[in-house]
Amino acid sequence: MSTLVIKDLHVSIDDKEILKGLNLTINTNEVHAIMGPNGTGKSTLASAIMGHPKYEVTQGTIEIDGENVLEMEVDERAKAGLFLAMQYPSEISGVTNADFIRSAINARREEGNEISLMKFIRELDKTMDFLEMDQDMAQRYLNEGFSGGEKKRNEILQLMMIKPTFAILDEIDSGLDIDALKVVAKGINEMRGEGFGCIAITHYQRLLNYITPDHVHVMMQGKVVKSGGPELAQRLEAEGYDWIKQELGIED
Numbered sequence: 366m367s368t369l370v371i372k373d374l375h376v377s378i379d380d381k382e383i384l385k386g387l388n389l390t391i392n393t394n395e396v397h398a399i400m401g402p403n404g405t406g407k408s409t410l411a412s413a414i415m416g417h418p419k420y421e422v423t424q425g426t427i428e429i430d431g432e433n434v435l436e437m438e439v440d441e442r443a444k445a446g447l448f449l450a451m452q453y454p455s456e457i458s459g460v461t462n463a464d465f466i467r468s469a470i471n472a473r474r475e476e477g478n479e480i481s482l483m484k485f486i487r488e489l490d491k492t493m494d495f496l497e498m499d500q501d502m503a504q505r506y507l508n509e510g511f512s513g514g515e516k517k518r519n520e521i522l523q524l525m526m527i528k529p530t531f532a533i534l535d536e537i538d539s540g541l542d543i544d545a546l547k548v549v550a551k552g553i554n555e556m557r558g559e560g561f562g563c564i565a566i567t568h569y570q571r572l573l574n575y576i577t578p579d580h581v582h583v584m585m586q587g588k589v590v591k592s593g594g595p596e597l598a599q600r601l602e603a604e605g606y607d608w609i610k611q612e613l614g615i616e617d
């Protein structure tokens with residue numbers, strides 16, 4: 366089992382404090398949903414975990430099994446088993462999807478122990494079938510001209526191929542029609558298990574209808590302010606956030 370522990374995390378962008386003492390612990394074999402109003406710092410949390418240079422950690426710790434993540438470069442974080450599916454995946458012209466995924470897999474392996482081309486192609490084919498993706502997506506430049514739904518499905522392809530220990534999925538459900546949503550959920554559910562933990566940032570219960578989270582957290586004003594089980598997400602869907610604000614005495 367692996368554990369990702371975030372303690373008292375404070376993060377600033379351009380000297381403006383966005384995260385203000387966030388605590389969160391995730392084990393492998395667990396799916397955590399993070400919900401919360403817009404602008405509350407959910408994507409900032411994802412970027413800070415991955416080490417985006419614009420996000421300055423001013424206080425607190427992030428550790429995987431006691432290893433200090435904050436001291437790691439971005440590539441070292443990926444090597445340590447972290448993966449981020451971004452809210453807005455970027456396009457990389459000149460790099461095919463297949464090459465990108467193969468490099469990412471090999472970056473996590475020791476030199477001399479790279480995945481063989483045959484094995485890679487076999488796994489890629491199988492996984493693309495599983496995700497009901499067109500085979501020609503493999504040879505297209507990364508995210509270039511992909512529709513919103515194709516980008517999200519492609520993030521799940523990367524996830525399933527790279528097999529990280531901890532994945533952060535930032536609004537993986539936004540802009541998906543119901544069929545694509547089911548496919549994305551199928552991929553995440555396939556990953557669930559002893560070697561995998563997940564943070565799914567979402568606004569909607571509809572993703573959680575297909576991926577039942579083990580824990581649900583509500584973020585407001587840069588902190589986790591409430592945690593519970595799947596029933597918490599259902600109540601948020603039905604009643605919005607006002608009751609939590611009232612309960613905690615949070616002003617808008």
Ligand code: ADP
Nearest residue numbers: 378379383402403404405406407408409410419
């Ligand atoms: P959420 O994902 O919960 O909607 P974000 O983490 O995207 O929230 O944003 C939190 C706050 O940080 C917002 O006020 C947003 O405007 C600000 N912010 C996020 N990213 C940047 C950035 N790159 N530059 C400046 N401000 C940012």
Ligand code: MG
Nearest residue numbers: 402403404408
């Ligand atoms: Mg947002």
Ligand code: MG
Nearest residue numbers: 407408409452
């Ligand atoms: Mg966001």
